[in-house]
Amino acid sequence: MTTAVKPVKAPNTPPLTIPRPHNVLIVGVGGQGVIMISKVLATLCQEQGFEVKQSEVHGMAKRGGAVFSHVRFGEIVHSPTIPEGEADVLLALEWAEGMRWMPYLRQQSGTFIADTQRIVPPFACRNRTRGARTGYVGETIQTVMEQVENSFALDAMGIAKQLGVVKAANTVLLGALSTALDFPTEAWKSVISKFVPPQTTKVNLLAFDAGREWALGFDRESELRNIKDTRSLHQESTVEAGADYSRVEITEEWCKGCDICVKFCPERCLIMNEKLIVEMAEPELCTGCRMCEWLCPDFAITVHTPNHVPL
Amino acid sequence: MAKAGTAAFAPQGSKEGTNNNTDVASDVKPLMGNEAIARGVWEAGVRVASAYPGTPSTEILENVARFPEQDIKAEWATNEKVALDVAIGASFAGVRAFVAMKHVGLNVASDSLMSMTYIGVNGGLVLVVCDDPGIHSSQNEQDTRLLARLAMVPVLEPSDAQEALDFVKQGYDISEQFDTPVIVRSTTRLSHTRSLVRVGERVVPISKGFVDNITKNVMVPSHARIRHPRLIERERDLAEFFNSSDLNRWERGGTEYGIITCGISYSYVKEVASDASVLKLGASYPLAEALIREFCESVDRVLVIEELEPVIEETVRKLGFEVEGKSLFPRVGEFSPSVVREGLVSAGLLPVAKSTPGLSPEPLARPPVLCSGCPHTSSYMALRAINARVAGDIGCYTLAAIEPLKAIDTCVAMGSSIGNAVGMYKAGTENRPIVATIGDSTFIHAGIPPLIDAVYSRADITVLLLDNHTTAMTGGQDHAGTGVNLRGKQTERVDFEQLIHSLGVKWVRKVDSYNLGNLYKCLQDAVRHKGVSVIISDRPCVLDPVKIKGTSFTVRAESCVGCQSCMNLGCPALSWSGELYDGHNKVEINQLECMGCSLCAQVCPSDAIYLPTEE
Known part of the structure; x- marks a missing residue:
């Protein structure tokens, strides 16, 4: 770490008298603590004598959905929400959420700070075919660093773990955020102390310092050279997705109508017909998982998948 | 709270x-x-x-x-x-x-x-x-x-x-x-x-x-x-x-155009057109007609910027002024500085903003989901298994309408599910069992009169009362069925079983939401019963009033065959591990997320999901 690195700031980061509102957009997934981080920042801005507006949306967001909070401060703040393309800082607690809000970042001068943590929603794992890939965003740390001048991707959870308190990851991020805003370190710490449970004040302040030091020591050039983690969650697969078409062969004479395959089929594509013999009702839903073949006590079902390699 | x-x-x-x-x-x-x-x-x-x-x-x-x-x-x-x-x-x-x-x-x-x-x-x-x-x-x-x-x-x-x-x-x-x-x-x-x-x-x-x-x-x-x-x-x-009330405020600016606005839209107007003449109406009904008339006469062009319906716009037009509103600013959706700016640009009052496209990745679909361990999940898994026609209601459980559960067919308004089910039965067109699903708080809110109607009109329907002991959707508020009041003190509690019996329902049973097999059997019995049957699917919400966290389950990777049965639950603790079995994605369980409800272990056909403490 070198002390020569200047605090990371957008070139237009204003001095403490500013003509226009300063905009910080904080984003993440429900339950991560987006709202609490915003409250800390909003309180800090207020204590520093600014008018501040902080806007969030509750409701469905709580159920694991995307959460965002706009914090705007300045002499006069009108709109509670940040116009697209005008966020001076975009702080993402989760990688894909950072990508979602990227169009809100002020071009050239905006600072992007993201936790490299990835929360893959069940919705991204719903392609059932062989060789399916998760629907997670494809942008890697490298692509973002190359295209966004002031970008910082840190493993806040990892840093917090080293301090022994996983829950302090958000305070690590606040430490990183503090380098992009022109507030005294002591003011940050005093506000954080008011928000955290008293017995955790010490470790949270350590976490803040760790995040701050990480950002101050961040050397973009060497980071780009040494980047090992391309961090795309798109898996490589030997099977081409969707290339499969499975066919379920049912030997009717052997089926005694026990219903096991119908009940266990994960895609619900089998039914019992009026003769109480199993029948393929929705062949396009079949993923060729072979559950019916394996569970049939009478060997009445065989699943044919063209690309199947017997194990 | x-x-x-x-x-x-x-x-x-x-x-x-x-x-x-x-x-x-x-x-x-x-x-x-x-x-x-x-x-x-x-x-x-x-x-x-x-x-x-x-x-x-x-x-x-x-x-x-x-x-x-x-x-x-x-x-x-x-x-x-x-x-x-x-x-x-x-x-x-x-x-x-x-x-x-x-x-x-x-x-x-x-x-x-x-x-x-x-x-x-x-x-x-x-x-x-x-x-x-x-x-x-x-x-x-x-x-x-x-x-x-x-x-x-x-x-x-x-x-x-x-x-x-x-x-x-x-x-x-x-x-x-x-x-x-x-x-x-x-x-x-x-x-x-x-x-x-x-x-x-x-x-x-x-x-x-x-x-x-x-x-x-x-x-x-x-x-x-x-x-x-x-x-x-x-x-x-x-x-x-x-x-003449100070609720309404005239902010004088240029005479080329004037904006009449109200509510939160005012802040967007000030954000993008700070120098414009603005009539900010703090009282949007009834309108201060004389004041509006005076304002309109003071400018060459009048715009009304209001979210949703053209309430002010139409009144101003009735006063005889030419006014632009919904032709420039949408009648649907929420406004923002960008929406207001776009409207003023298309009105020719603001210059077209030059835009240089930056990095704009394809956003990840992250719809809200039922929580890990949500007791509603099993109810809808069981409903899928009996292939029911399901009338839904308002609450977290409405999320069961989307992938992967896809187990709700209708959702109208608070308490509608039961009445809707009665109507479906009376129409006589449905050959699948008709089930209404309704949460405890929604049931108290508007579900009791339609249940009486179902009994009275002898509808052959099943009502699945999803009792998670709270108003979960809005963040866990108490209600008459929890026995706790707004200030957290004990009060009288509605006994659902007694209440439902007293309405004349002959078939009432209470089951543990986490016992999927029992829930399934119970549903089978309920739909076979002629007349109204009610199942109370009973388990507290995992978030409120206290966050419930038990020992997490684990996937035995060598046993997982990637069949995706567990992924049908839509549980946020489950995702793909990156390992494949015959081209199919194996699953893993996020140990921080999993609260130990055991549903995935119950549906796993290859017995790959287990509680580490049982090993």
Whole structure:
């Protein structure tokens, strides 16, 4: 770490008298603590004598959905929400959420700070075919660093773990955020102390310092050279997705109508017909998982998948 | 009560009433719109407050309840109509009364509102109604101002938290001066924006007690005929009052064009066109016609910028002015600085902004999902297995309509599921079993009359009562079925089994939501029963009132065959591990997320999911 690195700031980061509102957009997934981080920042801005507006949306967001909070401060703040393309800082607690809000970042001068943590929603794992890939965003740390001048991707959870308190990851991020805003370190710490449970004040302040030091020591050039983690969650697969078409062969004479395959089929594509013999009702839903073949006590079902390699 | 989530910081003692709301020492505080409304209610000397939770209005009553009980009686009502009736009763009795609800809650309360507007008030009465433009968490985006016009009730529209507090207080003065209920209209954005608010002291007006006046207080035809003309006079008097009231503000700018706006839209207007002439209407019904006329005559071109319906626009047009509104600014969705800017650009009043496309990745679909361990999940898995036609209702469980559960076929409004199921049965076209699913809080809100109807009309349907012991969707509020009140104290509790039996339902059973096999068997029996059958699927919500976390399950990777049976649960703790079995993705369990409900282990056909402590 070198002390020569200047605090990371957008070139237009204003001095403490500013003509226009300063905009910080904080984003993440429900339950991560987006709202609490915003409250800390909003309180800090207020204590520093600014008018501040902080806007969030509750409701469905709580159920694991995307959460965002706009914090705007300045002499006069009108709109509670940040116009697209005008966020001076975009702080993402989760990688894909950072990508979602990227169009809100002020071009050239905006600072992007993201936790490299990835929360893959069940919705991204719903392609059932062989060789399916998760629907997670494809942008890697490298692509973002190359295209966004002031970008910082840190493993806040990892840093917090080293301090022994996983829950302090958000305070690590606040430490990183503090380098992009022109507030005294002591003011940050005093506000954080008011928000955290008293017995955790010490470790949270350590976490803040760790995040701050990480950002101050961040050397973009060497980071780009040494980047090992391309961090795309798109898996490589030997099977081409969707290339499969499975066919379920049912030997009717052997089926005694026990219903096991119908009940266990994960895609619900089998039914019992009026003769109480199993029948393929929705062949396009079949993923060729072979559950019916394996569970049939009478060997009445065989699943044919063209690309199947017997194990 | 709102939770701090898994954040590193939890506010100290926010549940113990040490919230800074009650601290009068410093007089400028950062308050959320809903907190400011609650503060205004307290400062106005309100004695009785009631509400039914509904996003984005929920936090209003929660914050009212942070003020001392001796100041203000605040309690959750069974539904919005009951809440309004309680407030009307308190007003009759001569004290200031308050009621809060979301926009669709006003539909439920409207029956009482339409009559009480004839009656007027004794103690002042303010309704805060929170609209949800953009439909963040609702079933529609109706505009409360239209219902207010129907009821001929004045509407005040604050633009920020400070005005939210001030307008509530002014609302009480107007209410008592003009003998009318008053609606203060908020929106999601205003309710959930925190900004600095100068607070004041509480002033309690001296109670007049009940005032006997039968022609005013008893709405029968002969009395209502007397009151109706008074209503029309009242509307005219209010419009006249608003002409000179400081609720409406004229900010003078250029004469090339002028903007009439209200509510949160005002802040967007100031953001993008700070030098324009603006008529900011704090009272959006009835409109201050003389003031509007004067404003329109002072500029060459008039624009109206209002979210949702063209309420102001149409009135201005009726006054004989050419006005542009919905031709430039959408009638649907939430406004933002960008929406307002685009409208002004297409009007030729702002230059086209030059845009240089930056990095704009394809966003990841992250719809809200049922929580890990949510007791609703198993109910819908079982419903899939019996191939039922499912009438859904309002609550977290509405999420079971989307992938992967896809187990709800309809969702209309609070309590509709049971009536809808009765209608489907009567239509006689359905050969699948008909099941209505409804949560405990929704059942109390509006599910009991339709259940009586189902019994009375001998409908052959099954009702699955999803009892998770809380109002989960809005963040875990108590209700009559939990036996705990708004201030966290014990109170009487509705016994669902007894209640349902007493309505004449012959087949009632209670099952543990986490026992999937039992739930399935029970559902099979229930749909075979001729007539109304009710299953109570019973398990507390995993988030409220306490976050439940047990030992996490683990996937034995060598046993997982990637069949995706568990992924059908849609559990956020489950995802793909990156390993494949015959081309199919194997699963893994996020140990921090998993709360140990065991449902995935119950559905796994290859026995790959286990509790590590059992190894």
